[in-house]
Amino acid sequence: MGTLSFLDTEFTDLATPELLSLGLVTLDGREHYVELDLSTEDGQARMRASSDFVRYGGVLDMWGLVPGAAATELEMGRRTAEWLLGLAFESGSRVEVAFDYSTDFELLEYAIRDSGLWDRVREVVTPVDVGAITGSSEGELAAEGCFRELANRGLRRHHALADAIALREAYVAVKALAMQMAHTTHTNTYRQLVQHTLFQGLDEAWLRTWLRVPAFGLNGRKPMDVLDEPGGLEALQDLVTRIATGTYS
Structure with missing residues (x-):
């Protein structure tokens, strides 16, 4: 490379x-x-x-x-x-x-x-x-955070240097998330969560997306960040059940 x-x-x-x-x-x-x-x-x-x-x-x-x-x-x-x-x-x-x-x-x-x-x-x-990578929701969130930081330099969106820096931050965030996801999917806790998700009538594709997005029930944290913490698997299984049964709020 x-x-x-x-x-x-x-x-x-x-x-x-x-x-x-x-x-x-x-x-x-x-x-x-x-x-x-x-x-x-x-x-x-x-x-x-x-x-x-x-x-x-x-x-x-x-x-x-x-x-x-x-x-x-x-x-x-x-x-x-x-x-x-x-x-x-x-x-x-x-x-x-x-x-x-x-x-x-x-x-x-x-x-x-x-x-x-x-x-x-x-x-x-x-x-x-x-574009296909950085245009994701994760990339957009990283870019927005970058623009807030760039305000300290007097730069904002539609300045070519600011936009180039934000593009880099979006790329870095998405790549880091992909690496984290690749690690997560090889853990035993992930396999247990997949089985629970399937039992609740949801599929693994849904789970993979859900794991990457900040969740209201986790105070805005991504489920993927919680999965391997003590009690994390049980907390996520409970959230998946509530989502599947319509009792999630």
């Missing part, structure tokens, strides 16, 4: 997207962010081409929050290419660029192509669509 980085971009509109800003963050927290210099002629033209949401809905009003980020589009592509090439050189491996919207990677590619460095970058970069 190569070095994993997470990508987000902001662009003019959905119909004819043109790059405005680009954020990348690695799994271990290294960050790269560039944004179009809106004071230039090209920047002004790109701003006029932006949708009302971009101009007035909370995208362009976050410009200037990251010192030194402003650049021409050519410079944005060059800086991004050099950052990715540097990651590949340091790690001695390919850089996996994770995104949840394909246009983000397309805009990254176009910007690097314009800088003349794409032939080098494509040899060390692998695009990875993680």
